[in-house]
Structures are given as C-alpha cells and as structure tokens.
Amino acid sequence: MVVSGFLGSGKTTMILSTVGRVIETTKKKVVIIVNDFGDIGIDGKLMEKYGLSVTEMPSGCICCTLGSDFLETVRTVSDKFSPDLIIVEPTGIADPANIIDTMKLYRGPIGVIRTFVVADAVRFPLIMKALGKPLKNQINAADVILINKIDEAPAAAVDEVRANLDSLGFKKKVIAVSATAGTNLDEVVQAMVM
Numbered sequence: 270m271v272v273s274g275f276l277g278s279g280k281t282t283m284i285l286s287t288v289g290r291v292i293e294t295t296k297k298k299v300v301i302i303v304n305d306f307g308d309i310g311i312d313g314k315l316m317e318k319y320g321l322s323v324t325e326m327p328s329g330c331i332c333c334t335l336g337s338d339f340l341e342t343v344r345t346v347s348d349k350f351s352p353d354l355i356i357v358e359p360t361g362i363a364d365p366a367n368i369i370d371t372m373k374l375y376r377g378p379i380g381v382i383r384t385f386v387v388a389d390a391v392r393f394p395l396i397m398k399a400l401g402k403p404l405k406n407q408i409n410a411a412d413v414i415l416i417n418k419i420d421e422a423p424a425a426a427v428d429e430v431r432a433n434l435d436s437l438g439f440k441k442k443v444i445a446v447s448a449t450a451g452t453n454l455d456e457v458v459q460a461m462v463m
C-alpha cells in the first residue's frame with residue numbers, strides 16, 4: 270500500500286493512527302517503509318505492541334533518486350520480516366505511479382498495490398495553484414483520496430476540495446478525515462483492509 274501526498278499533509282500521522290486497527294482487523298504482519306518521520310516521534314510501545322518493524326530510507330526521494338535503494342529496502346524487509354502488507358510513505362513530491370512501477374521490478378510475491386493520497390484540506394487550493402502537475406499525478410494514481418485536517422478547515426473548504434477533485438476527473442473514493450482528531454478514521458481503516 271502506498272500512502273502518498275504532499276509534505277505536511279499528514280501521511281505519517283495517518284499511517285500511525287490507522288495501522289494499529291489495520292493490524293487488529295486483518296491480523297496481517299505490517300512493515301512501514303518511510304522516507305522520514307518528520308517531527309513525529311515514533312512510539313516504541315506501539316511498535317512493540319503490534320510487532321511493527323520500521324525501516325527508514327536514508328535520504329532523498331524513494332521513487333526518483335533512490336529507485337534501486339527502495340527496491341533493496343523492499344527486499345530486505347521482505348526477507349527479514351516476511352510481511353503480509355508493506356506500507357510505503359514516499360516523499361511529498363513523488364508520483365506514486367513511479368513507486369508502483371519500481372515495485373513491479375521486485376521479483377517476489379506482490380499482491381495488489383493500493384494507493385492512498387492524503388490531501389491537506391486547508392492548503393489544497395494553494396497546492397493546486399503551485400504544484401498542479403505533481404498534484405494531478407498523485408490524483409491519477411490514487412485509489413482513495415483522504416481529505417485530511419477537516420478539524421482545521423471550514424465545511425465549505427472541504428466541499429471545495431471535493432468539487433476540485435470532481436473537476437479533475439477523480440471518480441473513486443474520497444473520505445474527509447482528521448488524522449489527529451480521529452474523525453472518519455474507521456472509514457479509512459475499512460478502505461485500507463479491503
């Protein structure tokens with residue numbers, strides 16, 4: 270599973286606030302591969318409790334500059350942990366399609382790769398203006414779009430994001446959420462375990 274979205278949209282927060290329930294629901298062994306955890310501290314207890322193993326990418330963008338290292342990381346965690354599910358958090362600007370292409374180079378059993386794109390409800394209009402192209406790439410690659418931080422955005426702004434996604438031709442699932450307040454995370458977990 271790929272959790273994509275721009276820097277600060279809440280990818281890490283989203284992963285950490287849902288992974289426990291994903292594991293409880295599916296009983297799957299999960300490995301998270303991230304580029305960096307930013308300013309979010311990883312709770313060692315949570316890791317231990319769910320038997321999680323975390324591999325941090327050394328630096329840079331896993332889909333572009335670290336293509337082979339990314340693959341190497343996938344191989345390493347696969348060999349070491351035999352996970353049932355790998356969650357990948359690429360850097361913000363990454364086109365998830367590149368990650369999926371890279372994953373296809375991996376020789377080993379790979380099931381379905383699903384892509385979740387986290388969008389910041391507050392900053393969406395700004396990002397659409399400034400980063401239209403990478404934003405469109407992300408939207409095109411998305412199976413599910415999570416409009417995050419609705420605790421900070423007025424309902425009208427959230428509707429506006431939905432309308433924008435509509436006009437960009439996105440026809441799949443959109444969930445308005447707050448990763449920190451926990452709003453609609455049940456629905457996110459549902460979509461993740463599908």
Ligand SMILES: Nc1nc2c(ncn2[C@@H]2O[C@H](COP(=O)(O)OP(=O)(O)O)[C@@H](O)[C@H]2O)c(=O)[nH]1
Binds near residue numbers: 418
């Ligand atoms: N208000 C609010 N802040 C959030 C939410 N989700 C994440 N954040 C904050 O946004 C910042 C960036 O989150 P992070 O998960 O590191 O984003 P990432 O760069 O996409 O991984 C952090 O300060 C989070 O606490 C949310 O639903 N509501």
Ligand SMILES: [Mg+2]
Binds near residue numbers: 281
């Ligand atoms: Mg992050």
